[in-house]
Amino acid sequence: MSFLVRDTIGVAKRNLLRIVRTPIMLIVTAVQPALLLLLFRYVLGGAITIPGESYVDYLVPAVFVEAVLIGGMTTSIGLAEDLKSGIIDRFRSLPMARPAVLAGRTLADLSRSVLSLAIMVGLGIAVGFRFHAGIGAIVGGLLLILGFGYAFSWMYITIGLATKDPESAQIAGILPFFVLMFASNAIVPVATMPHWLRGFARNQPLSVTVSAARALLEGAPATHWLWQALAWSAAILLVFLALALGLYRNAIE
Secondary structure: OHHHHHHHHHHHHHHHHHHHHOOHHHHHHHHHHHHHHHHHHHHHHHHOOOOOOOHHHHHHHHHHHHHHHHHHHHHHHHHHHHHHHOHHHHHHOOOOOOOHHHHHHHHHHHHHHHHHHHHHHHHHHHOOOOOOOOHHHHHHHHHHHHHHHHHHHHHHHHHHHHHOOHHHHHHHHHHHHHHHHHOOOOOOOHHHOOHHHHHHHHHOHHHHHHHHHHHHHHOOOOHHHHHHHHHHHHHHHHHHHHHHHHHHHHHHO
């Protein structure tokens, strides 16, 4: 276990240094959710009415969730690039714990998600969003969002290992994000959707997590949504962790 922790930290440092040396990666992952926020806040938001709530307070917690998911997309692309360039074969020749390659990348992505979320909190406040809860609930809501993003990073790891090609990984990584985002309560209430779509939109993982985050950040009762969000995050993490480790084992053998 000590070797796994040491090697995981080492791989995480390697990926963080790569981000520092190519800051355009960080800029792009921060700009995309910022553009979504500005688009829906100032262009489309005037056409959307949320009963009993301002649209900016409804929208911004969802954008926080979207920000960590958008940043995670680079995970699949970066891992596919590593497989194609042969760096994974070099790691295999070193005396290191094999799972550390994947764990280190997800740890680096979690660090980047923290920075992206901090930027979005500042931008959200700048466009009119306000927290309506105590510090404990606010911190809990932000930690929930980061945990959800970390669970999804293992899904992106799985996509990168399955595709083994940066271009294919980019396309495959975008699909689940757009399906979950637009068929959810992130932008508009589920009640405005067709009846056949409402069941999925209300209960899918992004909607549940967004509902829990809204409740925590607004100081509303959150228990109903919180346990579902934690269950979804745990299930996604366990399923894709197992799949990723299996694919990685096949890739290096």
